[in-house]
């Protein structure tokens with residue numbers, strides 16, 4: 001699926017799933033980096049909300065680490081440049097005015113999930129498009145860990161197979177992460193406008 005086809009699908013449906021968006025080499029490099037951060041205890045239990053409303057969350061069980069856009073690792077720089085091509089295509093076709101991408105690694109231990117939610121903060125509409133890339137290698141339906149999108153015509157489950165990218169409008173599509181029977185790695189990102 002090329003980048004214009006992605007923009008076209010998003011224009012039509014507000015969501016899109018792209019298998020093999022990241023090649024195997026980059027997926028593996030990012031997964032290794034995520035695991036190394038976790039081994040060095042630099043992934044931290046995720047919280048929800050912002051500012052004074054920020055709290056360690058019962059809604060989600062992942063550990064995360066934000067990317068630092070000013071000093072990305074080589075794998076992160078590669079990822080950002082792939083994502084920037086998507087950003088430019090979305091702006092061209094959908095006139096979304098997306099300016100940047102914030103992103104974090106996320107590691108869900110077995111049994112962890114993220115309850116149904118929207119990705120937009122109540123007090124801030126900067127997040128426009130959610131983008132989740134999976135770093136898991138092969139994945140079987142029976143492993144669980146699906147991203148469940150709650151669409152107008154019913155739920156749609158996305159298998160978090162390595163290299164897959166899921167995109168959806170942050171303010172529109174409620175979603176949840178179902179618990180998996182094995183460790184589940186991803187990069188969760190948000191294209192933002194000012």
Ligand SMILES: O=C(O)CCC(=O)C(=O)O
Pocket residue numbers: 106114119132146147175176177186188
């Ligand atoms: O990992 C996923 O499939 C989705 C994660 C998510 O919904 C989030 O971090 O807001």
Ligand SMILES: [Fe+2]
Pocket residue numbers: 117118119130175
């Ligand atoms: Fe989310």
